[in-house]
Amino acid sequence: MLAPRLIPCLDIKDGRVVKGVRFQNLRDAGDPVYQASIYQDQGADEIVILDISATPEGRGHAVETTSKVRQVLSIPLTVGGGVREVDDVAMLLEAGADKVAVNTAAVERPELLSELAAQFGSQCTVVAVDAAERARVGWEVVVNGGRTRTGLDVEGWVDSAVALGAGEILLTSWDRDGTRSGYDLDLIAAVTSAVSVPVIASGGADSSRHLSEALRHGASAVLIASILHDGETTVATLKRELLTTGQEVRP
Numbered sequence: 001m002l003a004p005r006l007i008p009c010l011d012i013k014d015g016r017v018v019k020g021v022r023f024q025n026l027r028d029a030g031d032p033v034y035q036a037s038i039y040q041d042q043g044a045d046e047i048v049i050l051d052i053s054a055t056p057e058g059r060g061h062a063v064e065t066t067s068k069v070r071q072v073l074s075i076p077l078t079v080g081g082g083v084r085e086v087d088d089v090a091m092l093l094e095a096g097a098d099k100v101a102v103n104t105a106a107v108e109r110p111e112l113l114s115e116l117a118a119q120f121g122s123q124c125t126v127v128a129v130d131a132a133e134r135a136r137v138g139w140e141v142v143v144n145g146g147r148t149r150t151g152l153d154v155e156g157w158v159d160s161a162v163a164l165g166a167g168e169i170l171l172t173s174w175d176r177d178g179t180r181s182g183y184d185l186d187l188i189a190a191v192t193s194a195v196s197v198p199v200i201a202s203g204g205a206d207s208s209r210h211l212s213e214a215l216r217h218g219a220s221a222v223l224i225a226s227i228l229h230d231g232e233t234t235v236a237t238l239k240r241e242l243l244t245t246g247q248e249v250r251p
Contacts, residue, residue, distance in 0.1 A: 002220075002250075003248045003249055003250045004215050004219070004220060004221055004222065004247075004248070004249065004250075005045035005046055005200075005220065005221035005222075005250065006043075006044060006045055006211070006221070006222060006224060006235055006238060006239060006249065006250075007044065007045060007046045007047065007048055007200060007221050007222065007223050007224065008035070008036075008039040008044050008047055008048070008223075008224055008225065008228050008235065009047075009048045009049075009050065009202065009223045009224065009225045010032050010035055010036065010047065010048065010049045010050070010069075010225075011050050011052045011225065012032055012049055012050065012051045012052065012053075012062055012065055012081070013051070013052060013053045014053070015032070015062075015064075015065060016028055016030070016031065016032070017030045017031065017032050017035050017229065018052070019178060019225055019226050019229050030229065032049065032065055032068070032069055033068050033069055033071075033072055035229070036049075036069045036072060036073055037072040037073070039228065039235055040072075040073055040074065040075055042234045042235035042236045043235045043236045043239055043251075044075060044235045045075065045076075045221070045250050046075055046076040046077065046078065046221070047069070047073060047075060047076075047077050047078070048077075048078045048079075048080075048101070048170070048200075048223060049062060049065060049066065049069065049077065049078070049079045049080070049081075050079075050080045050081050050101065050128070051065075051079075051080070051081025051082055052081060052145055053081075053145070062079065062081060062082070062092075063091050063092060063095045064095075066079050066092055066095040066096050066097050067095040067096055069096070070095065070096025070097075071096075073096075076098045076099070077096060077097050077098050077099075078097065078098065078099040078100070078101055078126055078170070079092050079097040079099075079100055079101065080100065080101030080102065080103065080126070080128050080170070081101075083100055083101070083102045083103075083105060084105045084112075085105070085112070086112075086115050086116060086119055088100075089102075089116055089119075089120060089124070090119075090120075093120065093124065098124070099123070099124050099125070099126050099168065100116070100120075100124060100125070100126065101126040101127070101128040101170050102116070102125070102126070102127060102128065103127070103128040103129070103130065103143060104143040104144055106127055106161065106166075107141060107143050107150060107152065107157070108143075110160065110161070110164055111164070113125060113127065113161055113164035113165045113166050114164045114165050116165065117164070117165025117166070117167070118165070121167070122165050122166065122167030122197075123167045124167070125165055125166050125167050125168075126166065126167070126168045126169070126170055127158070127161040127166040127168070127169055127170070128170040128172070129141060129154060129157065129158060129161075129169060129170065129171050129172065129191075130142045130143065130146055130172045130174050131154045131171065131172065131173055131174060131184075131187055131191075132146070132149065132174040132175060133175050133184075138153060138154065138155070138190075139153075139154040139155075139187055139190075140152055140153060140154060141153075141154055141157050142174055146174050146177075154187070154190070154191065155190055155191060155194045158171075158191050158194055158195050159194050159195060162195045162196070162197050166197065167197055167198075168197055168198050168199075168200065169191060169195060169197060169198070169199045169200065170200045170202060170223070171187065171188065171191050171199050171200060171201055171202060171219075172202040172203045172223075173187055173202070173203035173204060174203070175203075176203040176204030177202075177203040177204065178203075178204075178225075178226060179203075179204055180204060180205070180206035180226060180227070181204050181206070182204050182205070182206065182210045182213065183201050183202075183203060183204050183205065183210055183213065183214040183217075183219075183222075184203065184204065185213055185214065185217045188201050188214055188217045188218055188219050189217045189218055191218075192217070192218030192219065193218070198220035198221065199218065199219050199220055199221075200219065200220065200221040200222070200223055201214040201215075201217075201219035201221070201222050201223065202222075202223035203223075205222065205223070205224050205225075205226075205227060206226075206227060207227075208233075208237075208238045208241035208242050208245075211224070211238060211242060212242055212245055212247050215247060224238070
């Protein structure tokens, strides 16, 4: 089995890296090309770029940003945001993405996942799932940058998405995003039990302890943002700290 991955996430708005809490109150966090280069030098295993305003504002995908980042990057790159059809994915892959994440469009038209898997392969097809706690029990899928609650059960949706051809799940806890209160471990355990493909845990990381907890609950990778963007730690430091706890990491 491959060691878990540590993946910095660059949320993009208007060509700049931003960070907020629950996708709101966004603040500038730097230039995506510079940030991607720095994180690669620190030992990042992959980079994720998400144009978080593309779907709510009805804009297209971040082809230009993808191309610029790829020029300085040699590690795998996943890109999402504003992806609505097969041609969008083709353009992003041509611009340098290795994988493309689909969120709102897949919920609205699930057969898109089958189309992407058939044309590009499941290894390129990532489903980004934003999950919000329900009042009574479990989690529901939210879309449009968390603005719309769908009533769709998260566990049922990821199971269907994988059956349709998704090769990876990017799982974000909407409730934990930007809060630094730790990943939603129950959510991670539920989703990793529901699917056989890798699950990337996202939302709430504040320390290597949080990363370790997510990995122990079944995640194949952990997404990191705020603590890196704010310069509080580095990917290399997090990997060293994980190693001291006995957690295997990639070199």
